[in-house]
Amino acid sequence: MLSLLLSIPLLGALLIAAVPGRRAGLIQSVALVVTVCALAYSLFLLTRFDANSAGIQFFESYTWNPRLGARFSFGVDAFSLPLLLLTTLLTVVVVLASCRKKEGMRLYFCLLLILESAILGVFSARDWSLFYVFWELTLIPLFFLIDRLGGLQRQRAALNFVLYTLGGSVFMLIALLFMYDAAPGNGFDMGAMAEAARTLSRDKQLAIFFGLLIGFGVKMPIFLLHGWLRLAYTEAPIFIPIILSGVMAKMGAYGLLRASAALPDAMAAVSGGLAVFAVIGMLYGGVLAWRQRDLKAMVAYSSMSHMGVALLGIATLNAAGFSGAVIQMVSHGLVAGLLFLIVGLIQERQGGRDLLDIDGLGQRRPRLMIFFVLALLASVGLPGTAGFIAELHILIGGFARWGFLAMVIGLSVLLSAAYALRTISHLMSTKNQYALASDDMARGELLAASVLVAIVIGIGTLPGPLLALVHVSAAQLAQRFGY
Numbered sequence: 001m002l003s004l005l006l007s008i009p010l011l012g013a014l015l016i017a018a019v020p021g022r023r024a025g026l027i028q029s030v031a032l033v034v035t036v037c038a039l040a041y042s043l044f045l046l047t048r049f050d051a052n053s054a055g056i057q058f059f060e061s062y063t064w065n066p067r068l069g070a071r072f073s074f075g076v077d078a079f080s081l082p083l084l085l086l087t088t089l090l091t092v093v094v095v096l097a098s099c100r101k102k103e104g105m106r107l108y109f110c111l112l113l114i115l116e117s118a119i120l121g122v123f124s125a126r127d128w129s130l131f132y133v134f135w136e137l138t139l140i141p142l143f144f145l146i147d148r149l150g151g152l153q154r155q156r157a158a159l160n161f162v163l164y165t166l167g168g169s170v171f172m173l174i175a176l177l178f179m180y181d182a183a184p185g186n187g188f189d190m191g192a193m194a195e196a197a198r199t200l201s202r203d204k205q206l207a208i209f210f211g212l213l214i215g216f217g218v219k220m221p222i223f224l225l226h227g228w229l230r231l232a233y234t235e236a237p238i239f240i241p242i243i244l245s246g247v248m249a250k251m252g253a254y255g256l257l258r259a260s261a262a263l264p265d266a267m268a269a270v271s272g273g274l275a276v277f278a279v280i281g282m283l284y285g286g287v288l289a290w291r292q293r294d295l296k297a298m299v300a301y302s303s304m305s306h307m308g309v310a311l312l313g314i315a316t317l318n319a320a321g322f323s324g325a326v327i328q329m330v331s332h333g334l335v336a337g338l339l340f341l342i343v344g345l346i347q348e349r350q351g352g353r354d355l356l357d358i359d360g361l362g363q364r365r366p367r368l369m370i371f372f373v374l375a376l377l378a379s380v381g382l383p384g385t386a387g388f389i390a391e392l393h394i395l396i397g398g399f400a401r402w403g404f405l406a407m408v409i410g411l412s413v414l415l416s417a418a419y420a421l422r423t424i425s426h427l428m429s430t431k432n433q434y435a436l437a438s439d440d441m442a443r444g445e446l447l448a449a450s451v452l453v454a455i456v457i458g459i460g461t462l463p464g465p466l467l468a469l470v471h472v473s474a475a476q477l478a479q480r481f482g483y
Contacts, residue, residue, distance in 0.1 A: 001045065001058045002074035002124045005084070008038045009091075009113040009120070016113070021106045031095045031109040038116070039088040049081055051469045054476040056126060064130070069180075069187030073126040078473035079257055079326055080123045082466070083250055086333045087123065090246045091116045093452065096444040097239045097341055100348060104149050108237065111141035115243065122251050128176050129188040131255075132169075135215075138248065139165055142240075150235045157228075157235035164228040168218035175211025178204070179262070194262035202265045209266035212259045219252030220307045223281040233300035238344040241296065245303040246337035250329045253310050257322070257477070260314065264480045268317065275315040275398075279408050281308030286415030290422070295343045295353040298419060299336065302379060305412055306332045306387075312409065313394040318483035321397025322474035324390050327466060331378075331386035331459065338375040338452040342368060345445060355422075359429040367441045369427050371449045376420040378456050381413055386459035389467075400483075 012034030019027050049057055056075035064070045076084065094112060101108060118141070121134030139162055147158035180188060182196045182204075197205065217225045233241045260267040285305030292298040306328065313325030345368060346361070347353045362369040381387035391409065398406025441449065459466055 001060070002076065003060060003072070005038065005041050005045070006074075006117050006120050006124070008034060008041065009117040013110045013113040013117075016106055016110050019106065024102060024105050027105050027109055028095065028099060031113065032092070034113060035088065035092045035095050035116070038120075039085075039092050042085050042088045045076070046081065046085060049076075049469075051078065052472060054078070054472045059126065061126070064127075068129070069189075070129040071127050071187075071189065072130060073189065074124045075126040076124055078470050079254065082326060082330050082469065083123045083247070083254060083333075084120060086250070086330055087116060087119050087247045089451075089455075090242055090333065090337045093337055093341060093448040094239045094242050096448040097242070097344060099442065099444055101237075108145070108149055111145050112240075112243075115141040115145070119243075119247055119251065123254060126190050127188045128179070128190055128193060131190075132173060132176060135172075135251070135255075136169060138251075142244075142248075145240055146232065146236050149237045152235070153231060154235045157231035161228045161232040164218050164225070168215040168225070171211040172215025175208045175215075178208050178211075190258065190262070197262050198264065202269060205263045205266035206269060209259060209263045209270065212255065212263075213270075216252040216255040216259065219255075220249055220311065221252070221304060222308070222311060223277050223284055223304075226281075226285075226304055229300055229304060230297050234294060234296045238347055239341065241300070241340040242337045242344075245300065245340060246333040249303060249307055250333060253307065253314065253325065253329055256311075256314055257325070260317075261477055261480065268481055271315045271317055275312055275402070278308045278312035278315060281305065281311065282409070282412040283415065286412055286419075290415060290419040292419075293355040295346070295355060295358070295423075296340070298355075298423070299339045299343060302339075302416065302419070303332065303336050305416065306336070306379070309391060309394060309409065309412065313390075313397060316394070316397035316401045317478065317481040318397045318400055319471065319475045319478040320393045320400065322477055323467060323470045324393030324395075324397055326470045326474065327386065327393065327459070327463070328390035330466070331390045331456065334452050334456050335375060335378045335385075335387060338371065338449060338456070339379065341445070341449060341452070342372045342375060345441065346372075349439065355426055358423070358426050361427050365440045367446065371441075371453065372427060373424055374453050376423055378453075378460075380416045380420050384457060384460045386456045386463075388460055389463045 015030050016027055056077055059075035061071050061073040064072050118134050118137040125131040125134055143158050143162050146154050179193045179197050182200055282305045285301045289298045289301035310325045310328040313321040343353055350357050378385040381391045395409055
């Protein structure tokens with residue numbers, strides 16, 4: 001069932017490659033149908049998923065390399081299924097938002113669908129060798145998307161992103177080889193490697209864990225490993241940051257959850273340090289976001305701050321924190337996707353994304369303004385939005401672990417409110433109210449933004465289904481640490 005989900009975007013990429021480049025309308029129609037089919041199939045998997053089970057579901061396995069013990073093994077649990085849904089949803093949003101794109105459309109949508117398939121592979125792989133292959137495969141379409149279709153500094157941005165990610169992947173590969181050597185029968189199965197890794201001494205677990213942490217930390221990114229962030233987000237094609245921030249940053253947090261389950265002694269030993277890095281990342285990212293005039297850079301650094309909140313939830317090592325971290329990943333994916341969607345639409349219509357360019361936007365494009373305000377308020381974690389549910393659970397988990405020290409998360413919220421309210425004040429400005437108005441949001445763009453807002457508010461007001469989905473797996477993982 002999962003291999004079929006991964007195959008849908010790949011088949012779509014092949015179909016688009018066969019369409020003549022001048023048939024722009026047909027290319028976009030094929031991309032939209034394919035991504036909607038992938039979303040519908042992932043929703044079908046959700047209806048078949050047993051939320052009362054913490055085990056791996058929809059498991060399938062095929063021999064890949066018997067000598068190395070590598071297999072095509074796929075399966076999902078409550079940590080990975082929400083991220084599969086998030087990936088397929090945001091890919092549909094990117095396709096709907098890219099309706100105005102004309103140049104390089106065939107290459108653009110081919111690479112986008114290949115990227116979607118690779119990300120789905122990361123979230124569904126149950127073999128570390130397969131996980132690593134999909135992890136690296138995401139670099140190829142993203143490199144060409146930035147390098148061929150990006151902004152003025154696209155080549156520098158693409159090279160910077162790839163070098164950072166490959167550098168982190170080297171440490172990840174070395175760590176996986178150490179785990180492979182410890183596994184009985186020298187296989188890459190996640191379950192077998194986790195059981196073997198728990199028998200290692202704490203020093204060996206720590207060495208392996210730090211290797212994985214560097215690889216996953218680059219993707220999130222965590223503080224000190226974020227050097228690629230600004231260039232990649234600002235120079236990528238207009239709507240690709242929806243995938244970069246909304247989904248790919250979650251790959252790092254997801255990998256860290258898997259590493260925590262496999263190496264509990266190491267995770268318990270470094271959880272305090274991870275919490276410190278999380279807090280620094282939250283505050284540092286918030287300050288940098290507050291200082292930006294480039295709207296894309298502002299949202300990029302705010303993503304670093306919000307992923308710091310997810311990292312703090314993982315570091316709590318209890319069920320409330322793990323549940324909050326997963327909900328934060330979903331919430332931030334939706335909100336960041338909405339923010340980058342609106343910023344991209346503003347850039348398309350006004351030819352820039354400077355903070356001053358949005359002065360008086362409410363008078364000229366009221367729909368864009370309304371959705372931008374909603375996205376900014378959701379990014380603050382306003383009650384009634386998904387971010388509030390996530391931050392509340394992480395705060396509860398942090399308080400159970402560290403007491404009142406967990407209240408530092410409130411400083412991150414204050415910084416988020418600072419740059420959100422500053423941006424809203426520019427939206428409401430009347431300085432440029434007599435500027436020539438142009439088109440507001442088109443129907444496809446309005447549909448995409450409305451769906452994202454509806455889900456964010458739906459989770460914020462009725463969080464029960466998502467909490468019930470995540471709770472069993474979060475509780476099982478917390479038991480490994482005695483919580």
